[in-house]
Amino acid sequence: MPSTTVAQLIPVLQTAIGPVILVSGVGLLLLTMTNRLGRAIDRARILSAELPTATGDTRLKIVAQLGILWRRSHLIRLTIALASLSALAAAVLIIVLFFTALLQMETAWLISMLFILCMACLIASLVIFIQDVNQSLAALKLELRVDGFAGV
Numbered sequence: 001m002p003s004t005t006v007a008q009l010i011p012v013l014q015t016a017i018g019p020v021i022l023v024s025g026v027g028l029l030l031l032t033m034t035n036r037l038g039r040a041i042d043r044a045r046i047l048s049a050e051l052p053t054a055t056g057d058t059r060l061k062i063v064a065q066l067g068i069l070w071r072r073s074h075l076i077r078l079t080i081a082l083a084s085l086s087a088l089a090a091a092v093l094i095i096v097l098f099f100t101a102l103l104q105m106e107t108a109w110l111i112s113m114l115f116i117l118c119m120a121c122l123i124a125s126l127v128i129f130i131q132d133v134n135q136s137l138a139a140l141k142l143e144l145r146v147d148g149f150a151g152v
Contacts, residue, residue, distance in 0.1 A: 008101060009098075009101055009102075011101075012097055012098055012100075012101040015097055016094045016097050016098070019090040019091075019093045019094050019097075019115075019118070020090075020094060022086075022087075022090045022118065022122075023087050023090045023091060023094075026083050026086050026087040026090070026122065027087065029083050029125070029126075029129075030080060030083050030084065030087070033076055033079050033080050033083060033129065034080060036072075036076050036132065036136075037073060037076040037077065037080065040069050040072045040073050040076060041069075041073060043065075043069055044066060044069040044070070044073070047062050047065050047066050047069070048066060050062060051063070051066070061142060061143075061145075064142055065139055065142060065143065068135055068138055068139040068142070069139065071135055072132050072135045072136060072139070075128055075129075075131055075132040075135065076129075076132050078125075078128050079125045079126075079128045079129045079132065080125075082121045082122070082124050082125035082128065083121070083122065083125040085117075085121045086117075086118050086119075086121035086122040086125060089114050089115075089117045089118035089121065090114075090118045092114055093111065093114040093115060093118060096110055096111060096114060097111065
């Protein structure tokens with residue numbers, strides 16, 4: 001195995017900073033997404049507890065709200081999975097960068113594919129996250145109509 005000096009690892013450390021920051025940023029996104037999932041689940045539990053005593057239009061609107069919350073929960077679960085995969089790809093990328101330097105291998109294609117996977121998952125996660133926000137606004141609009149709010 002070829003020897004690697006600390007001086008040869010310094011550029012690798014500098015290159016690895018980007019993916020490390022990406023993992024940190026995705027971690028914050030995951031925190032936001034899991035909080036949204038928890039809130040959607042809590043809201044669904046509250047509405048489902050009200051459902052047995054609701055009648056008429058109120059019952060129909062609760063059922064509609066629950067349908068939106070169900071769809072939102074699935075969207076958020078998908079965003080969490082994609083964001084997690086993005087962070088995982090970034091972590092593997094960091095490891096591959098170090099093994100490439102230690103073993104003095106040429107793996108530009110692997111590094112490129114991991115980075116593309118990381119970015120593609122992050123982009124998909126954010127696009128689906130926007131869909132969740134839109135679903136959330138649809139639920140709010142429905143709820144405001146229940147209370148007779150005339151602004152919608």
